[in-house]
Amino acid sequence: MDIILITTVIASLFLVIGIAEPLAAWLRLPYSVILAVVGMLIGAAAIFFLRTEFTDALNPVAEAILGLPIRSNVFLYVFLPTLLFQATLGMNLRRMLDDWVPILVLAVVAVVVATLSVGYALSWFSTLPLAACLLVGAIVSTTDPSAVVSIFRSISAPRRLARIIEGESLLNDAAAIALFGLFMGFVMLGLPDPTLGDALGRFPLLIGGGAAVGWITSHFAIWIMAFFKSHERAQISVSVALPYLAYIGAEQSIGASGVIAVVTAGLTMNLTGPGRLPPQAWAHLREIWDLLAHWAGALIFILAALLIPRLLEEVRAADFALVGVVIIAAVTARAVILFGLLPLLTLLRVSPAVERPYRIAILWGGLRGAVTLALALAVTESIRVPLEIKRVVGILATGFTLFTLMVQGTTLRSVISWLGLDRLSPIDEALSRQVVAVALQTVREDVARTTENYELSRDIVRSEAKTFGERLDGAVEKAEDSADILDRDRITLGLIALAGHERDTILARVRERTISARMAEQVLSDADRLIEGARSGGRNGYQRAARLSVAYGRSFQTAVALQRRLGLAKPLARLTADRFELLLSQRLILRDLGAFIDGRIRRIHGRRVGDLLHELLSRRLEATDTALEGLRLQYPGYAEELERRFIRRTALRLEEREYNAMREDALIGAEVYTALMQNLGARRAAAEERPSLDIALQRAELVRQFPLFTGFDDAALKRLGRALQTVYVNAGKVIARKDSIADSVYFIASGAVELESAGQTWRLGRGEMFGQLAILTQKARRAEVRAIAPSTLLMLDEARFRRLLERSPTLQEAVRISAEQRGLDPALFLPMGTKDS
Template sequence: MDIILITTIIAALFLVLGLAEPLAAKLRLPYIVILAVLGILIGASALLILAIDYVDVLNPVAEAILALPIRSNVFLYVFLPTLVFQVTLGLNLRRMADDWVPILVMAVIAVLVATLTVGYALSWVTTLPLAVCLLIGSIISTTDPSAVVGVFRSISAPRRLARMIEGESLLNDAAAIALFGVFIELVMAGVPDPTFSSALGRFPMLLFGGVLVGWVAARVAVWLMTLVKSYEMAQISISVALPYLAFIGAEQTIGASGVIAVVVAAMTLQLSGPGRLPPSAWQNLREVWDLLAHWAGALIFILAALLIPRVMEDIRLTDFFLICVVVVAAIVARAIILYGLLPMLTALRLSPVVEQPYRVAMMWGGLRGAVTLALALAVTESVYVPVDVKRVVGIVATGFALFTLLVQGTTLRWMITWLRLDKLSPLDLALSNQVIAVALQTVREDLATTTENYALTHDTVRKEAKRFGARLDDAVKAAEDNAEILDRDRITLGLIALAGAERDTILRLFRERTISSRLSDRILSEADRLIEAARNNGRTGYQRAARRSIAYGPTFQLALLLHNRLHISVPLALITADRFELLISQRLVLRDLHGFIDGRIRRIHGRRVAELLHELLNRRMEAVEKALEGLRLQYPGYAEELERRFIRRTALRLEEREYDHLLHDGLIGEELHTELAQDIAKRRHSAEHRPKLDLAVQKAALVRQFPLFSDMDDRALRRLGRALVTRYVNAGEIIMRRENTARSVFFIASGAVELETAHQKWRLGRGEMFGQMAILMQRPRRTEGRAIAPTTLLVLDETRFLRLLRRSLPLQEAVLESAAKRGIDPELLEVVTQQAAE
């Protein structure tokens, strides 16, 4: 085909893409539906031109359109990696984690249920082999990422609903394509009744192989990006290569799922990229990917739609019946999951509640598109599939995809409206009215100042002020109409606004490089969780989310296990360093929010609400300070190192801003400004490096702080530090149990421990020891020890403790003092202590 003609057709398709978006907005239809209709019209027009004689002059164009090299591998290897990668890159992974159970159920189990339901439904009403029916089921079981994301981002769908649908559409491609590969092999081999053991046996390799390839590819890409940190275009180019190499590497080298590899690669890049790349480079990378995905999503739809007239030109009346059977079976399969399995998981407390309107929207929002058409096209291209099977698969799959696009896609906006999912809640409506009223009051004050500064004509000012005043009166009246809601829920509204301001502050500090890009996504995710918690559960939800933001999570528990049991300390050191930085950043953000309460919330919600929010904010700051102080006690000096790093980064930001002002005012030239900016970039690279947390060094510093070891010289302290084992325990964890044989003595470096015997309880804090009595009295323990706060312990075994007791007078005095507090005969214990010392 002539290259000029191909270039002209591609340019014309881009022109169609540019006109389709405003057309979709004007008709209030999803963009992808317009693209599908235009593609069908173009494909049908090409066929019509070739069929009639009096427009022969257009035959070369029609032949070129129909001869475009549109193959299934073009969709799967060119467009699909781009779409999957960009959608994953744009997802809030930490917020999706809150709904990971329903997402995985819809992405994996729903695909299996849809495949089986559609397959067996077709086998009951046709004479097709079961393998062919299941093949059709696997083709139509996958929702299309570009279709789903495009529709749900074009309508006012709630973010949680959009997250679940987008997560499902991303992950179910891998399951559906895997099932498709199994059943197409069975069809080509002529196996009429397949066994599912062979199909399911491939899933471990597909899943874990894809995860491995995607992770390795992303880690290599991030490493390469850090090597060329000063070249943004090079970093973006590496990111463009990443999804294709991951997809091809997984599919062609080890037979794993290319979609899973791309998803994992994008997740890995999203989690590690912001911490390794400059903020501006990361922002530009995201913008480039948004553009690439927009083009890929639009082209994949319009090119797939071009094929529809050719696939459907041989349709028969019986095919309409099969399409109807598939439609009904697919809806039934989706209903089984949404109304059967998900409520069961919720009842078992394995999944959050998915509300009824959400389930209805999810059932109707399972759109099929280019992925379904590409898989059907792969069947029609195979020379090993019988001709009659090719025809049925192509027509049924294409017909079902058309139904989801032209019926479900065009009515989904109406469905969202009917379910009232696009309406503001009473809280949001009350907040918007009140905020608009206060904003317009502020605008009126600023407008009065502006008119004075510019000495505008009095009559003009009076007329415009009258018009603006009428709008302000309407806004105030609307706010007053919601007085009842505001009286009842103004605290919740204030908390939502406060959490939103917290999110904006985080973004500002990230752009200014005051907050590390390494943790920016995590801190933003916590702010999003605060907003949703306040919206759903008011003050209680906000406080619960605030406590969760500084709590120790399951990864910390795993790191503790590795450190305490296997003496693997690297994960614990990394997580603890992240926690240090997170708490310091939270303290910085929270201190900025008091001004927002006084400047904004007080004007909107009144003095009483503002005072309550100040109190809640002070409690959060106290909790952060307490957690930070606990870390300071555990790791002396490390917090100061991070604070010094923060001061250096702030100074560089202020210096950079001052040079920009000097350039803007014409006081320095471009050449000098460039030289100064390069010098700041070099110093910033050094300041961005976070100091390493060395647990061994920190343990030695902890030992020196114990009064019990004050009489020991540096050499003895170093030996003791090597002998002591650091153990971290969470609040509520049992440290020692009754009747156990005493083998160790515990020294509290930070935190608090409660000891309990049959008759009494007492608490110990930092610098104290416990567990020594049973060793000295040579009897099983009669005391149970439990941590009542996150606690760091230094553990010394029996032999070394007795050896230390012989040499340390302060330790002997501490043992006697502890015995006196617990009612043990001091004379008897002194004799025992002396015997142990000897």
């Protein structure tokens, strides 16, 4: 085929892609539906001109269109990895995990149920063998990611609804393709009818193997990209290769799921990429992948739609009835999962509740597209499948795809509107009216200043002011009608706005490189948790999320256990350094939020809400400062190094701003500017390197500064530092229970604890100890000890404590004072040589 003609056809397809998007917006139809219709029209026109004698002038074009190398592997190996990888790059994994149960149910269980339902329904109403019927079920059971994602992003659907459907469409391909491969083998080889166990037996290898290949490939790619720190185009080129290598590696090397491999690779890149790549490079990478996915999604629909006229050429009247059977069976199976299994899982507290309107939208949003057509095409391409099975499979898959696109796709926007999912809640509606009133008031003040500065004609100003004033009066009147928002709701909305502004501030600081790329994902995740907490739980939810942001997480506790039991200090050192940097970043952000409360939230929600938000912000800042101070006390030298690094990075940012300003003002030329920026880049790379944390060295320094260990020589301090074990506890955690056997003494390095016994309460802070009285009396503990702040404790076993007590007058005095405070005889707790002193 002439290369010029092929190039012309491909360029024309891109022209169609460019025209289809504004056309879809004008017709208020999903973009994917427009592309599918255009593709079918192009395919039908090519067949028409080639097979009629109407004109021969367009025959070369028609031959070029019909001769395009459109095979099933083109869809599965060229377009699908791009779509899957880009979707996972933009996914908020933490929020997706909130709905992991319904997503997995729809992605795996629903696929199996739909396959069996369609397969057995067809076997009752057709003469096809059961294996062929189940093959059709597997083909039509997968929702298409390009169809679903593009449609739900183009309409005003709630984000949770979109996340569930997107998550399902990304993962169900693996299950459907696995079942397809199994039943395709039975059909081609003419084997006996398969069982469900045969199908499910392959899932562990498909999923586990695919995840392993994706994880390994992604980490290798990220290592290469991080090595090319100053070569942005090289990083982007490596990212383009990643999904294809993961997909092909999983499919061809171990027979695992390429879909799962690509999704795993994308999620791994999503989680680790922002911390390993410069912020600007990461932003450009995301932009390029958005464009690649846009082209891939459009081309996959157009090219797949070109096939539809050919697949339907041999359709018969009886085939329409079978298409109806497939539609009814597939929709019924999906409804059983959504309205039967999911509510049952919610009742059993296994899954979060999915509201009924959401389930209706998910039922109607299960669109099929290019993936279904690609699998059907693979059947028609096989020379080992009987001709009648090829014909029926192609027609049924195509007919069902057309139904979902032309019926469900075109009415999905109306269904969303009918369910009320595209409308603001009464609270949000009332809030929007108040926001408009405040915004217009601000605009009027700014316009008045502008007209004075430019000395505009008074008549024109008066005329425009009258028009604008009428609009402002109307907005104020609507806002007054909405003044019945409850204070509780105002607080919730204010907290959501505050957390949203916190997220925007974090992004700005990341772009300025004030916050390192390593910490960007963590602080953004904390901000998202604050938003979700405020939405779901109001003030209490926001406070819970705020406490979690400064608490010691499970990974930290695991690292502590590894260090204590196996002597592995590196994980703990890394997480401790991350916690340092995280707290420094949080404090930086929190100090900037007060102005937003005064400038925006107070004007919209009133003084009382503003004051309350200031109080909550002060508590967060106090908790952050307390946690940071505890780390400073524990690791004084390291805290100083991190703060110096922060100052250096801030200075470099300001220096870069000055160079840019001088370049814009033509004070320096391109040569000088390039040289300055290269020097700046080298110093910035050095400043980005985080100093290492030596836990053993820092602990020895801490022991040296501990008041209870004064008078010890260096050798004794070193021995004591090796003997002490570090324990991290969150606020509210019980450290020692009443009536338990005491075997250790705890020294408080940072934080605070509360002792409760016989209705009395004592609070201890840094530099104090507890547990010594129970050990010395050799009786069960008389008090319960609970942390009242995130605390770092140094733990010493009983034998070492007794030896230490005999040698340390300072420690003996501390024991005497603690006994007297609790009304006990100090002589009962001291070594024999010290009782009379």
